[in-house]
Amino acid sequence: MPITTKDIAKLANVSQSTVSRCLNNSPVISEKTKQRVLKIAQEQGFQFNASARSLSTSKTRxxxxxxxxxxxxxxxxxxxxxxxxxxxxxxxxxxxxxxxxxxxxxxxxxxxxxxxxxxxxxxxxxxxxxxxxxxxxxxxxxxxxxxxxxxxxxxxxxxxxxxxxxxxQFKGGYLATQHLIDLGHKRILCISANVSGGEFERRTEGYKAAFQDNTLSFSSNPVLFGDATFHSGYQLIKDNRDALKGITAIFGQNDLMALGAISALKEMQINVPEDIAVVGYDNVKLCTYFQPYLTSIHQPxxxxxxxxxxxxxxxxxxxxxxxxxxxxxxxxxxxxxxxxxxxxxxxx
Incomplete structure (x- = not known):
């Protein structure tokens, strides 16, 4: 049977109304009494009724x-x-x-x-x-x-x-692309996603800005769109082998798509990172579950x-x-x- 305010009152040797005031943090009760009653309530596993608290204090916490x-x-x-x-x-x-x-x-x-x-x-x-x-x-x-x-x-x-x-997100897309450019890559495939929210659009804007800041042509670097899943990243690579011609790096705009891309590349006998470098986005735990461990943009x-x-x-x-x-x-x-x-x- 769950403990009640009446039970707490008996244990604390105070009235039931005093217990109620303590639980509602009433200023008319001394701090010493409040702490003693609250300690007993906690020790007994008392669960305060949020609806009742809302009626008396207008707050539910x-x-x-x-x-x-x-x-x-x-x-x-x-x-x-x-x-x-x-x-x-x-x-x-x-x-x-x-x-x-x-x-x-x-x-x-x-x-x-x-x-x-x-x-x-x-x-x-x-x-x-x-x-x-x-x-x-x-x-x-x-x-x-x-x-x-x-x-x-x-x-x-x-x-x-x-x-x-x-x-x-703009900064994240920029960081990922700039890292690949710093490693000598000029032909970078971008795998993005057609989902609402604006995050992928901002990452793509950062990707394009990195090319511009390094006076590199963006037009020769394709952007493919999936749905942000592992299967999507895998299928985009399998279905677009021709788009990989001349590509030396891939920016997967989330880790699941990047890992899916790596899986497809392995099936195609394309080694990562020796043949194509890959960077992901989100820094989920899966980044270190499979080799090669995935370079990624950490979202704090x-x-x-x-x-x-x-x-x-x-x-x-x-x-x-x-x-x-x-x-x-x-x-x-x-x-x-x-x-x-x-x-x-x-x-x-």
Whole structure:
């Protein structure tokens, strides 16, 4: 049988109303009594009722995370679940509960942002979502709760004054390409993806800028588009052998596609990095599961998650500020085996 406030009151030798006030951090109770009651509650495994707390304090100490549907797809979870887990870890460290939800109920189509806000289940929202519809944006703007965008900034919000924390994707694309150019490569195939959110577009812009800054022709360097999965990277190489003529390096705009490309190259008896160098993006754990270990662009998602949570909690505790923040965290190049060293270009 779960322990109740009545049980805690008996153990602490105080009234049940005193226990309730302690749990709600009432200023009329001494700090010494609060700490004693809270210690007993914790030792007994007491779970405070969030709904009751919301009614008495208007606070649930719960944050909602609106995540991507692709986080539940096996082909993507290596990368995206790391972002979700980092957010949860930071919120739990700050002693906030977390509700994970998709933007809409997959069966009824009900808007979950509306549901969470109207049911008073959350104090604030972290939105890890590539795009938002006008209904969702209207709900957010009308609601009196703080929210922040993490990783993605939906198209509807790009001209709005909102809080947003992300990785500089342009810089990441530039770093990957510049590294290959520094190794002597001038013909670099780019494997990108046709997915929303703007990240791959920015990486491609960084890729092109590196060519321009090194006075190299971009027109002779093809860009192929897949869907960000391992199979996609594999199939793009298998289906476009002619595009590899003269190519000495490949920039895979995520690690799964880069690893898929390496798998296809091996089947085609093309050695990595001796014949073609490969660099990926995201720096997922799989980069060191297979040889050659994959050179990759590290997205510091831990730092992004920390800044996102701190900013949201700041808004919750100090009140929403009219001055919003857009914070860009810088990516890093992690050099491993898949790029080799400087060498003369080879042709197929």
């Amino acid at each position: 719960t944050v909602g995370i609106i995540c991507l549907k692709r986080m539940f797809d096996h082909d993507h979870d290596v990368h995206y679940l790391a972002w979700q887990d980092a957010l949860i870890e930071n919120l739990e460290h700050l002693e906030y509960d977390v509700i994970i939800s998709l933007l809409k109920n997959r069966f009824t189509g009900q808007n979950n942002i509306r549901k969470l806000i109207t049911a008073r289940k959350i104090d604030g929202l972290i939105i890890l979502q590539q795009e938002l519809d006008t209904e969702s944006m209207a709900i957010l703007e009308e609601a009196n709760i703080p929210y922040i965008f993490c990783k993605y900034l939906p198209t509807l919000c790009r001209t709005k004054d909102v809080d947003y924390v992300h990785v500089d 998602f831990e730092e992004v998650a920390l800044l996102t949570c701190k900013r949201l909690i700041e808004s919750l505790t100090c009140g929403q500020s009219s001055v919003k923040q857009r914070l860009a965290v810088q990516p890093k190049l992690i050099i491993r085996e898949s790029c080799g060293s400087k060498k003369k270009p080879r042709g197929l």
